[in-house]
Amino acid sequence: MQFFPLRTTQPKRVHKITRDRLLDVMKSRGLKPGKGRKFAVAYPIAKGRDKVKICSPKDVIRLAVRNRKAKFSGGTQTNEVFKSLGFPVGKTKTVQERTEREATDSANVPKLNNLIPRLFRKRWERLPSRKKMAENDALKSPGVYVLAFDSPELRGKKIEAQDVWYVGMTNEGGLSNRLGQFLSSATGGFGHSAGLRFRKLWLRRRNAKWKSTDPLFAYVEIPCETEKPWRSVKDLRRMGTVAALEYEILAKIKERTGFGPVLNKK
Numbered sequence: 001m002q003f004f005p006l007r008t009t010q011p012k013r014v015h016k017i018t019r020d021r022l023l024d025v026m027k028s029r030g031l032k033p034g035k036g037r038k039f040a041v042a043y044p045i046a047k048g049r050d051k052v053k054i055c056s057p058k059d060v061i062r063l064a065v066r067n068r069k070a071k072f073s074g075g076t077q078t079n080e081v082f083k084s085l086g087f088p089v090g091k092t093k094t095v096q097e098r099t100e101r102e103a104t105d106s107a108n109v110p111k112l113n114n115l116i117p118r119l120f121r122k123r124w125e126r127l128p129s130r131k132k133m134a135e136n137d138a139l140k141s142p143g144v145y146v147l148a149f150d151s152p153e154l155r156g157k158k159i160e161a162q163d164v165w166y167v168g169m170t171n172e173g174g175l176s177n178r179l180g181q182f183l184s185s186a187t188g189g190f191g192h193s194a195g196l197r198f199r200k201l202w203l204r205r206r207n208a209k210w211k212s213t214d215p216l217f218a219y220v221e222i223p224c225e226t227e228k229p230w231r232s233v234k235d236l237r238r239m240g241t242v243a244a245l246e247y248e249i250l251a252k253i254k255e256r257t258g259f260g261p262v263l264n265k266k
Helices: 018-029 056-065 075-082 091-105 112-120 130-134 173-185 193-206 235-258
Strands: 003-008 011-018 039-041 089-091 145-146 166-170 217-221
Touching: 003 075, 011 018, 011 056, 018 056, 039 056, 039 091, 039 217, 056 075, 075 089, 089 193, 091 193, 112 145, 112 217, 112 235, 130 173, 130 193, 145 173, 145 235, 166 173, 173 193
Parallel strands: none
Antiparallel strands: 003 011, 039 089, 145 166, 145 217
């Protein structure tokens, strides 16, 4: 059985808090409605239930340990119980906003058959600086991206399989973060294996200083929540679609050219 070992200060004792115990408390009539002054925890949304119940974390814990006078070292300690067991917990305003957004999420999970042609209808554009990428809302989402190099005449032209040097994806941190890692690795930093290979082999062969305006890119974003306590069933399926889309695009390139992109190691 999964549990979290919670230590109370008065009385000093270790309580094995289980997920089922917390759920029972949050459903019970003995728990008064209301949020904490700083923090709140939400009852996770499940199939057949779209109402969000938000509670005070300390109130839930005190009922869970069957001691309304139990004391803890602080809100961070009680929040850690919920985080470890997968409950949405945090600043009260944040919990309200994110759980309400989850409850009203009516968008469908995108289909691979629609996403693949969407990428190949796009046109190559220069990879912007990290600052400009961070300002692009679309690049804050997970998704799949493709890169091309050494072909200035490609800029503005539609994506063709034979021009793709690399296919990548990200579910954590968003596209801007992952593309920024490529830029960093290709210019002397770390964080992206393809960027490191590009710097080590191609830039050395060319014996030329690499500029951030050299690469061309295109992408397909799939907006979704990726943090574990907040992501919904739909979000998990969207994240799965991102991973599947990367391999589908690699398959399409292999189908059209007979080869995989030169920078993709696996």
